[in-house]
Amino acid sequence: CLRVLDVTFIGEAGRKELFISRTMDSHDDSKFVQPVKDDDPLRCTICCNVMKDAVQCPNQHCFCEHCLNRSLELKKECPTCKVHLQEGKPAINMRCLVNRLEVYCPRREDGCAIVAQMDRIASHDAFCEYAFVKCPHRKCGLKLLRKELNQHILQCSHATSICPMCTTSVPKLELFDHSCFTSLVEKVVRLESVVDNFSQKLAEEGTKRKELEKRFVDMLSIQVPQVVTPPPPFHGSKPPFHGNKPPTMVSIDSHQRPVVGSVVGLTGNEHKGSLALNTVGWVAKDEHDHQPFHVNSYKRKSYWFRETEVKFIASPNDMITERIGFVGMPCVRGPDWNFGEQDGKSYGFIIENLANGYCTVKWANNKVGKYRIGVQNCYDLLVADMTKFNFGPISNM
Numbered sequence: 001c002l003r004v005l006d007v008t009f010i011g012e013a014g015r016k017e018l019f020i021s022r023t024m025d026s027h028d029d030s031k032f033v034q035p036v037k038d039d040d041p042l043r044c045t046i047c048c049n050v051m052k053d054a055v056q057c058p059n060q061h062c063f064c065e066h067c068l069n070r071s072l073e074l075k076k077e078c079p080t081c082k083v084h085l086q087e088g089k090p091a092i093n094m095r096c097l098v099n100r101l102e103v104y105c106p107r108r109e110d111g112c113a114i115v116a117q118m119d120r121i122a123s124h125d126a127f128c129e130y131a132f133v134k135c136p137h138r139k140c141g142l143k144l145l146r147k148e149l150n151q152h153i154l155q156c157s158h159a160t161s162i163c164p165m166c167t168t169s170v171p172k173l174e175l176f177d178h179s180c181f182t183s184l185v186e187k188v189v190r191l192e193s194v195v196d197n198f199s200q201k202l203a204e205e206g207t208k209r210k211e212l213e214k215r216f217v218d219m220l221s222i223q224v225p226q227v228v229t230p231p232p233p234f235h236g237s238k239p240p241f242h243g244n245k246p247p248t249m250v251s252i253d254s255h256q257r258p259v260v261g262s263v264v265g266l267t268g269n270e271h272k273g274s275l276a277l278n279t280v281g282w283v284a285k286d287e288h289d290h291q292p293f294h295v296n297s298y299k300r301k302s303y304w305f306r307e308t309e310v311k312f313i314a315s316p317n318d319m320i321t322e323r324i325g326f327v328g329m330p331c332v333r334g335p336d337w338n339f340g341e342q343d344g345k346s347y348g349f350i351i352e353n354l355a356n357g358y359c360t361v362k363w364a365n366n367k368v369g370k371y372r373i374g375v376q377n378c379y380d381l382l383v384a385d386m387t388k389f390n391f392g393p394i395s396n397m
């Protein structure tokens with residue numbers, strides 16, 4: 001079908017040019033079981049064939065995608081209604097109608113009588129018995145119809161079989177003349193080559209190991225001076241503290257990797273998961289994967305964080321100072337505690353940092369009190385190890 005499009009170009013000469021397009025990128029009528037009428041809406045108004053990959057303009061005039069693209073190269077408008085058009089949009093309904101048309105198998109002339117809808121004929125092609133396929137035997141390479149393949153494989157002179165004596169794969173025709181001794185010698189030669197390569201690599205690894213051991217011994221021989229920082233003075237009565245190590249002053253090291261029990265905070269400036277800005281939680285699980293840290297908060301919420309989303313704040317039994325007295329910090333009585341059984345001998349959480357060396361804590365027994373985290377050089381609280389307490393139900397976010 002030949003279609004002439006009158007396309008106007010506004011150039012220096014202001015002339016008109018004619019663009020003649022005969023496209024082969026459409027569906028030929030011979031493939032359809034039922035003939036498609038010449039005035040059928042499924043036909044492209046440019047090439048007059050049944051549309052392939054139908055596209056449309058805003059006024060729903062439909063064309064083959066290839067035909068419309070060729071037309072738009074000359075002028076950016078719909079060939080039918082002349083509306084300005086940069087590119088066509090997929091005509092979903094039209095494509096569905098075309099895909100429902102029944103077509104013959106492309107190998108109809110070779111003898112295949114299969115008829116199927118257009119959107120299913122491609123899947124038939126992978127199993128069509130009249131398609132040419134190649135013999136799977138490496139040295140054969142013969143091409144024949146798929147329906148003849150099974151019979152050919154049984155009779156193919158290049159088919160292989162496993163020798164029952166030496167388990168070597170040999171052509172079937174050579175099986176009776178096959179020498180097991182020759183095959184075993186070849187296998188021994190190949191294995192010797194593999195052993196030689198392995199021995200060479202093992203010797204190289206041994207040399208590298210000796211070098212590393214020597215460097216390690218040299219590093220141990222270097223004397224590194226140790227700087228001992230005296231502990232800060234304490235005032236008041238100092239009852240026994242909780243934990244397995246003495247309380248220490250802590251300085252935040254954001255590069256330290258948290259572990260289970262560590263107190264962490266957000267690295268960003270936005271609320272995320274179980275943590276809000278300027279609040280902390282503790283690591284309940286560490287899976288050592290792309291999102292390792294399962295962090296609980298004092299609001300009984302939990303969330304999985306990546307390593308880059310949280311930073312280390314403190315470890316269990318660290319002294320709580322004004323610098324790390326964040327809301328949500330789990331705590332127990334510390335070295336300067338002189339408030340009796342107000343804490344119920346259990347844990348609590350900081351609910352307010354008063355920024356004057358004091359903070360407010362709510363204990364597990366629901367009592368609330370104000371405690372020193374640096375005023376007069378007194379420290380009433382330590383970081384609690386929440387892995388040793390039954391915190392109760394947690395809501396996963």
